[in-house]
Amino acid sequence: MNDNINNRGLWRSKIGFIAAASGSAIGLGNIWRFPYLTGENGGAAFVFIYMFFVLLIGFPVMLAEVSIGRNTQRNPVGAFKKLAPKTHWKYVGILGVISGFAILSFYSVVAGYALGYIFETLFGAFRNVQTAQQTKLIFGEFASNPISSLLCLSLFLFVNGIIVYKGVEEGIERWSKTLMPILLFLLIFLVIRSLTLKGSLEGLNFYMKPDFSKVTGSTFMNALGQAFFSLSLGMGTMITYGSYLSKKDNLVTSVSYVCLFDTLIAFIAGLAIFPALFAMGLAPNEGPDLVFVVIPSIFSKIPGGTYFGTAFFILLVIAALTSTISLLEVVVAYIIEERGWSRKRATVGASIISFLLAIPSALSGGIVKFFTKLPYYGGDFLSFMSTVFGSYALSIGCLFIAVFVGWRWGVHRASQEIANGNPKFKSRVLWHFLIKFVSPIAVLLIILNLIKSSFF
Ligand code: TRP
Numbered sequence: 001m002n003d004n005i006n007n008r009g010l011w012r013s014k015i016g017f018i019a020a021a022s023g024s025a026i027g028l029g030n031i032w033r034f035p036y037l038t039g040e041n042g043g044a045a046f047v048f049i050y051m052f053f054v055l056l057i058g059f060p061v062m063l064a065e066v067s068i069g070r071n072t073q074r075n076p077v078g079a080f081k082k083l084a085p086k087t088h089w090k091y092v093g094i095l096g097v098i099s100g101f102a103i104l105s106f107y108s109v110v111a112g113y114a115l116g117y118i119f120e121t122l123f124g125a126f127r128n129v130q131t132a133q134q135t136k137l138i139f140g141e142f143a144s145n146p147i148s149s150l151l152c153l154s155l156f157l158f159v160n161g162i163i164v165y166k167g168v169e170e171g172i173e174r175w176s177k178t179l180m181p182i183l184l185f186l187l188i189f190l191v192i193r194s195l196t197l198k199g200s201l202e203g204l205n206f207y208m209k210p211d212f213s214k215v216t217g218s219t220f221m222n223a224l225g226q227a228f229f230s231l232s233l234g235m236g237t238m239i240t241y242g243s244y245l246s247k248k249d250n251l252v253t254s255v256s257y258v259c260l261f262d263t264l265i266a267f268i269a270g271l272a273i274f275p276a277l278f279a280m281g282l283a284p285n286e287g288p289d290l291v292f293v294v295i296p297s298i299f300s301k302i303p304g305g306t307y308f309g310t311a312f313f314i315l316l317v318i319a320a321l322t323s324t325i326s327l328l329e330v331v332v333a334y335i336i337e338e339r340g341w342s343r344k345r346a347t348v349g350a351s352i353i354s355f356l357l358a359i360p361s362a363l364s365g366g367i368v369k370f371f372t373k374l375p376y377y378g379g380d381f382l383s384f385m386s387t388v389f390g391s392y393a394l395s396i397g398c399l400f401i402a403v404f405v406g407w408r409w410g411v412h413r414a415s416q417e418i419a420n421g422n423p424k425f426k427s428r429v430l431w432h433f434l435i436k437f438v439s440p441i442a443v444l445l446i447i448l449n450l451i452k453s454s455f456f
């Protein structure tokens with residue numbers, strides 16, 4: 001994508017934006033993070049709260065980000081500088097850039113696991129697997145090997161860097177438009193196999209029958225953070241993508257599609273995983289390893305599973321790439337436009353910093369005890385990064401974005417922007433209410449509640 005402000009490209013069609021924004025939204029967040037958080041947070045009640053947040057908070061905030069982007073035609077920091085010159089609002093953009101680095105680091109480690117799993121699967125590591133206990137051992141061995149973790153991580157970051165440096169994201173988006181439906185198809189295939197395993201019903205109950213008695217403050221925080229993470233909100237990705245939209249495009253329908261696709265994929269991923277998980281006698285609170293343990297064991301129960309499994313991990317890596325491209329792009333666009341670096345230097349520099357930041361996460365699968373079990377926090381370094389930056393920092397970013405659009409830039413100016421390409425904008429009043437009051441207050445309450453429950 002071209003981030004030179006004087007020579008900005010536009011998406012060639014409305015589908016261009018929907019494809020790219022869905023590419024950013026759909027990724028490991030849907031297939032890796034959503035299932036593991038659902039498992040850790042008690043199942044169906046979490047799913048229910050998550051969807052409620054996507055609708056009530058995620059959707060209005062995405063509309064807000066995209067309207068800032070189309071209005072200012074800038075990177076996130078530049079956008080705040082343009083709409084609120086000489087104020088501290090630009091720090092919201094800067095927080096976004098920092099979150100971008102941090103998310104890119106742990107995300108690439110997991111993407112590296114997926115990359116390694118292409119070869120594990122292809123070379124038959126799961127061919128004779130009978131139980132989930134075995135796939136668990138295989139993953140444990142794989143993730144605790146520092147050499148392969150770091151190698152896969154570097155390879156992934158390298159490919160990601162090349163794509164962003166060459167500015168060929170559009171080519172990737174076009175590719176992924178044909179490949180993502182195949183991923184969806186494979187997921188549906190997995191759902192069918194998973195549901196036909198003996199003992200799957202218990203998993204279906206866990207996933208679909210809410211038990212609200214187990215809901216705590218941290219359930220709300222995790223569901224909210226996951227909604228923002230999965231929709232790529234809170235750090236300016238959607239400001240950047242919105243900046244390439246034409247005035248003729250209908251923002252409300254475009255944003256609706258992105259939210260719908262993203263939620264659908266996450267939901268289907270859960271539907272594939274939980275019935276199989278219970279059928280295989282695993283515990284749902286397996287943590288970040290969950291997907292890498294459950295998915296191979298489902299494939300091992302399908303004829304030709306080696307090949308379907310390999311295809312699955314190839315597609316998962318591509319889905320991850322279309323997300324990390326958007327993460328790196330925000331960081332790189334900021335360095336180029338605000339610091340005056342060349343694209344090459346910015347991409348290489350940002351990739352190296354991300355790699356260094358990723359090392360503790362890559363070692364958190366074993367080997368270095370300190371990273372496996374952090375003092376105070378208790379969990380491993382990767383989950384720590386995922387919680388702090390994937391949930392908390394994004395929630396704070398979204399809080400500020402909602403307050404900015406609701407109160408500083410103003411809902412009326414924002415609505416005028418949205419009305420381009422959508423003259424009637426029927427849900428105007430509802431959106432004003434959501435972005436001015438509901439989103440900021442809900443996010444604030446959830447954060448305060450979390451602080452209260454963790455410190456007092
Ligand atoms: N949404 C992506 C996923 O679900 C991850 C991602 C890409 C992201 N860009 C982002 C998350 C920006 C937060 C902000 O895999």
